[in-house]
Amino acid sequence: MRKTKWYILIICLIATVGMLAACGNSKDSGASEKNNGGGSDSKEETKGESKSLAISGSSAMQPLVAAAAEEFKAKNPDADIQVNAGGSGTGLSEVSEGTVAIGNSDVFAEEKEGIPADELKDHKVAVVGMAPVVHPEAGLDNISKEDLKKVFTGKIKNWKELGGKDQKIVLVNRPDSSGTRATFVKYGLDGETPAEGVTEDSSNTVKKIISETDGAIGYLAFSYLTDDTVKALSVDDVEPKDENVQNGKFPIWAYQHSYTKGEPEGLAKEFLDFMMSDEIQSGLMKEQGYIPANKMEVERDAEGKQTEIKK
Amino acid sequence: MEAAQSTAKTRLLKKQRRLGSEFRGRLLVMTAAIIIIISTLSITAFLTAKGIQTFINGDVGLSEFLTSSQWNPTAENPQYGALPFIVGSLSVTLLSALIAGPLGIAGAIFMIEIAPSWGRKVLQPVIELLVGIPSVVYGFIALTVVVPFIRNTVGGTGYSMLAGVIVLSVMILPTITSIATDAIKSQPDELRDGAYALGATRWQMIRKVVVPAAKPALFTAIILGMARAFGEALAVQMVIGNVRDMPGGVLDPSATLTSIITLNMGHTTYGSVENNTLWSMGLVLLAISFLFILIIRYLSARRNA
Numbered sequence: 001m002r003k004t005k006w007y008i009l010i011i012c013l014i015a016t017v018g019m020l021a022a023c024g025n026s027k028d029s030g031a032s033e034k035n036n037g038g039g040s041d042s043k044e045e046t047k048g049e050s051k052s053l054a055i056s057g058s059s060a061m062q063p064l065v066a067a068a069a070e071e072f073k074a075k076n077p078d079a080d081i082q083v084n085a086g087g088s089g090t091g092l093s094e095v096s097e098g099t100v101a102i103g104n105s106d107v108f109a110e111e112k113e114g115i116p117a118d119e120l121k122d123h124k125v126a127v128v129g130m131a132p133v134v135h136p137e138a139g140l141d142n143i144s145k146e147d148l149k150k151v152f153t154g155k156i157k158n159w160k161e162l163g164g165k166d167q168k169i170v171l172v173n174r175p176d177s178s179g180t181r182a183t184f185v186k187y188g189l190d191g192e193t194p195a196e197g198v199t200e201d202s203s204n205t206v207k208k209i210i211s212e213t214d215g216a217i218g219y220l221a222f223s224y225l226t227d228d229t230v231k232a233l234s235v236d237d238v239e240p241k242d243e244n245v246q247n248g249k250f251p252i253w254a255y256q257h258s259y260t261k262g263e264p265e266g267l268a269k270e271f272l273d274f275m276m277s278d279e280i281q282s283g284l285m286k287e288q289g290y291i292p293a294n295k296m297e298v299e300r301d302a303e304g305k306q307t308e309i310k311k
Numbered sequence: 312m313e314a315a316q317s318t319a320k321t322r323l324l325k326k327q328r329r330l331g332s333e334f335r336g337r338l339l340v341m342t343a344a345i346i347i348i349i350s351t352l353s354i355t356a357f358l359t360a361k362g363i364q365t366f367i368n369g370d371v372g373l374s375e376f377l378t379s380s381q382w383n384p385t386a387e388n389p390q391y392g393a394l395p396f397i398v399g400s401l402s403v404t405l406l407s408a409l410i411a412g413p414l415g416i417a418g419a420i421f422m423i424e425i426a427p428s429w430g431r432k433v434l435q436p437v438i439e440l441l442v443g444i445p446s447v448v449y450g451f452i453a454l455t456v457v458v459p460f461i462r463n464t465v466g467g468t469g470y471s472m473l474a475g476v477i478v479l480s481v482m483i484l485p486t487i488t489s490i491a492t493d494a495i496k497s498q499p500d501e502l503r504d505g506a507y508a509l510g511a512t513r514w515q516m517i518r519k520v521v522v523p524a525a526k527p528a529l530f531t532a533i534i535l536g537m538a539r540a541f542g543e544a545l546a547v548q549m550v551i552g553n554v555r556d557m558p559g560g561v562l563d564p565s566a567t568l569t570s571i572i573t574l575n576m577g578h579t580t581y582g583s584v585e586n587n588t589l590w591s592m593g594l595v596l597l598a599i600s601f602l603f604i605l606i607i608r609y610l611s612a613r614r615n616a
Contacts, residue, residue: 087576087578089577089578093580113580113583113585114580114581114586175574176585177575177579196554196555196556198470198552199552199554200548200549200553200574205454208454213462213469
């Protein structure tokens with residue numbers, strides 16, 4: 001009896017090593033394929049047949065997609081959907097390598113270096129607005145875009161220059177490659193590079209820092225503006241509200257993209273259709289602070305050109 | 312059951328099974344050792360392969376990467392200078408070792424030489440408890456306590472190298488203390504008796520005999536603590552500010568290699584230049600960790616001589 005136990009243990013150990021090695025190999029081959037610039041014929045698995053679906057990407061979208069997946073599973077009990085956060089870059093990389101069926105991103109795939117955007121199909125599932133956010137005691141409700149740029153590039157250093165309190169301005173940024181930062185810089189600052197400031201990855205931490213630091217300013221998605229610990233500013237007298245994003249008056253917003261490699265099939269298609277259904281678009285999205293994609297009156301392309309949708 | 316009942320003698324005398332168990336034990340230990348060696352080697356090889364990609368592709372020159380202080384990966388003309396982060400990492404590590412080193416060694420001396428009975432009973436569990444706290448909790452405590460404290464007492468925003476150093480000092484204290492405790496405990500009693508016999512006071516005995524004798528091991532303790540501080544990312548990231556500028560002093564916000572890696576890794580795409588430079592930063596971390604290990608080896612070789 002004892003003998004067999006030992007053998008089983010050793011066999012398990014060897015199997016583990018083998019598996020680790022295999023994993024390493026497959027990853028490596030994926031990476032090298034990518035580096036060669038090829039990789040068009042990467043293993044297209046029959047994800048449609050099996051009832052499991054892997055989704056990864058943008059951490060900003062994770063709560064929404066995970067909640068939608070829960071509702072989807074309630075209706076389709078045999079579907080197995082895994083939603084991982086990890087960042088837009090990870091989502092785009094993994095979907096173009098075929099590791100996951102759906103890759104979520106809060107920027108256009110065209111905007112990310114090294115992603116074969118033409119192989120990916122874009123599904124704009126939601127829209128999220130972002131507002132400049134200050135400490136509640138800054139004494140400001142509205143900021144013009146020109147002033148916003150001056151504040152973030154460090155030309156204005158004290159709130160009293162804008163009619164607020166005599167407080168030194170403290171910038172709170174997101175990391176260089178973050179999607180929220182990219183959106184804010186592009187549409188809020190017209191592409192001007194923000195000056196150095198405290199940098200945090202998580203929007204929750206950003207919110208905490210702004211609420212506790214006198215004179216702080218940062219930017220947050222509308223979904224984080226749930227209480228009055230921080231104050232969202234109007235830009236050029238336009239309030240940061242869902243309606244103003246929908247009709248194109250408030251400039252700082254981004255799509256939440258779900259990318260698939262080629263046309264979606266099977267469960268991936270079912271799930272994306274479910275995301276676009278009225279039930280999710282006007283139910284869950286609103287609850288979570290997102291703006292339904294099908295309610296937009298304007299649209300934008302990857303270059304940032306905004307046009308009105310003709311109805 | 313039967314194994315528990317049989318005495319050691321009968322177990323050793325079971326001749327038929329003896330050879331087999333010898334072999335199985337060997338196999339088990341060998342397998343475990345080989346797994347460790349293979350995984351260490353493959354991690355090193357993988358990280359090296361990924362880390363030198365930046366320089367092989369010619370996107371960034373090695374000298375620019377190591378000596379330029381301009382980090383603007385998303386600008387029109389991207390710049391990839393990691394020097395501010397290397398400086399940031401090294402300075403928080405050294406400063407936290409400066410704080411935690413003396414504290415840890417003093418704690419160890421207290422436990423072994425001054426109040427062995429109740430000192431160990433109280434201090435040891437307290438210090439061991441510090442190990443079990445996850446680093447995100449340290450980060451959060453620092454964010455809510457240390458940062459406002461610095462802001463209110465010395466000014467600025469509070470997000471600073473100093474905040475990072477304070478968190479790290481607490482985090483590496485257990486490592487330093489426990490190794491220092493072992494080092495001092497392992498000094499033979501003859502040393503102490505000899506010192507007392509020559510008329511030394513307890514303080515003289517500690518200062519002139521025990522501590523010098525344990526010196527190489529005490530340095531090892533500090534360097535192991537530094538290695539831990541060097542690799543810590545999460546807690547530091549939350550309080551250090553993560554700015555790209557070269558830090559001018561301990562009250563300036565700063566960034567470390569680890570905090571920049573964790574901040575940006577998820578947002579970049581595999582194979583892009585920025586992603587590759589993050590791997591290169593990982594490689595720098597590994598290289599410096601190897602340096603720490605070499606120093607430890609050197610010190611322990613001296614101790615054995």
